[in-house]
Amino acid sequence: MSESWEWQHQAACLAHDLALFFHPDGERGKRRRSRQDMAKAICKSCPVLRQCREHALAFPEHYGTWGGLTEEDRDRLRDHRAPFGRRVRRTS
Template sequence: MSDQPEPVAALWEWQFQGLCRTTNPDIFFHPEGERGPSRRRREARAKAICEQCPVLRECREHALAVHEPYGVWGGMTEEEREEVYRRSARPRTA
């Protein structure tokens, strides 16, 4: 086992296995002004693809680590990730 850091390219290898690579990216990112039922349907389609993806965990971890502001990543919408950020920023009480 080496103490050398993993090459940057290797850190991104998981992306080559993502099902999103073979899907129209418009499913994962909302167009300007999309709201309500249209947005919920598109997000549900994106999340259904994510649920089958072999790298869902890696994708989600990446999106949360970099605070990805746009799109469905790792089966999570922008709003769902924002909720995770808010919860983790709250002070914990005993």
């Protein structure tokens, strides 16, 4: 599947530290949620949120916050969308 990446030129996250969008090794609990909330707040005002979210769900992106969804959010969405009750889970 090919994809245009033109939308990324308008990404709100380009003006921020991308470390907000990807968790460091071993990050857990309140610290992780706090970082994810900051990333989601940036996504919320991003003009290409829809394109980013569609990309992350279609390809899929396994790590980081994309389109206002954390990797856990995306896993839950994929589980919900899987046909015939099949669970689609990442293996890594």
